[in-house]
Amino acid sequence: MKKTCISCGMPMNEISDFPGGDTSKDYCIHCARPDGSMQSFEERKAGMIRFIIKTQGFDDKAAWKLAENNMKRLPAWKKYFE
Amino acid sequence: MSGSKRQLQKERTRKKIIETAYQIYSQQGFAATTAAIAKQSGVSHGTIFVHFPSVNELLAYLIQDFGNTLALELRGLSGCDNVKELLKAYISVLIRHEDFYIRLVSERSLLPEDVQMIYANIQSTVAFHFNKVVEREMVNQTVKKIPVHMVFNTWMGLLHYYLLNKDFFSPETSVLKRYGSDLVEVFWELIRK
Numbered sequence: 001m002k003k004t005c006i007s008c009g010m011p012m013n014e015i016s017d018f019p020g021g022d023t024s025k026d027y028c029i030h031c032a033r034p035d036g037s038m039q040s041f042e043e044r045k046a047g048m049i050r051f052i053i054k055t056q057g058f059d060d061k062a063a064w065k066l067a068e069n070n071m072k073r074l075p076a077w078k079k080y081f082e
Numbered sequence: 083m084s085g086s087k088r089q090l091q092k093e094r095t096r097k098k099i100i101e102t103a104y105q106i107y108s109q110q111g112f113a114a115t116t117a118a119i120a121k122q123s124g125v126s127h128g129t130i131f132v133h134f135p136s137v138n139e140l141l142a143y144l145i146q147d148f149g150n151t152l153a154l155e156l157r158g159l160s161g162c163d164n165v166k167e168l169l170k171a172y173i174s175v176l177i178r179h180e181d182f183y184i185r186l187v188s189e190r191s192l193l194p195e196d197v198q199m200i201y202a203n204i205q206s207t208v209a210f211h212f213n214k215v216v217e218r219e220m221v222n223q224t225v226k227k228i229p230v231h232m233v234f235n236t237w238m239g240l241l242h243y244y245l246l247n248k249d250f251f252s253p254e255t256s257v258l259k260r261y262g263s264d265l266v267e268v269f270w271e272l273i274r275k
Binding site for chain 2: 053
């Protein structure tokens with residue numbers, strides 16, 4: 001069952017880490033839409049930026065840069081940077 | 083030498099380079115040369131670049147490896163309802179990497195930008211786990227209602243102040259072994275309801 005989320009890199013070790021408890025998914029609960037499908041590139045990026053600002057209080061531009069840099073290392077999003 | 087023996091030898095050399103680089107960067111800072119790492123590892127200078135084509139890749143590997151260790155340990159505790167337990171676990175990981183972490187915090191701006199981003203991602207992961215536990219404590223009304231980023235940044239400010247001034251607080255021994263429990267206790271007193 002152990003996987004790493006292709007969208008945010010979070011380790012998924014528990015059933016509760018998977019959207020709707022569906023362990024066949026390659027993305028985590030934080031990267032899923034309410035209907036269980038995976039968020040789009042723009043949705044995920046906006047979510048990451050919001051989260052960085054909320055948890056660390058960074059400047060918008062710095063949070064944007066950090067989110068992009070993180071995303072370009074992730075399997076779900078690296079093609080957007082090639 | 084057979085293929086598997088050669089592979090084993092290669093892995094041993096890589097491990098030796100990683101361990102030596104970690105030690106040297108911890109002791110001398112990130113300006114330390116690859117020639118010094120090669121000399122202390124007992125390998126030729128060129129061998130380092132067989133394993134890590136550039137200094138950036140070596141630095142990135144070491145910092146990411148440290149980040150993975152930290153993330154793994156914190157993750158196990160982010161399900162708990164207790165900020166103190168999370169911070170104690172965090173301190174216990176940092177104690178094992180204290181000198182390296184001090185270099186990372188104090189010399190961060192000297193590192194190449196992509197390597198700095200790895201550091202920033204590590205801090206984001208810490209903030210993620212911290213946020214989960216603090217928000218739960220706020221819902222349980224055991225922690226004051228303060229914006230979570232300020233709670234996190236206040237903790238990091240306190241922690242980093244002691245680490246960056248280790249020479250004043252604890253020149254001979256680990257500053258976190260000496261003051262880690264005090265930092266957690268005092269921080270808890272400040273944020274608890």
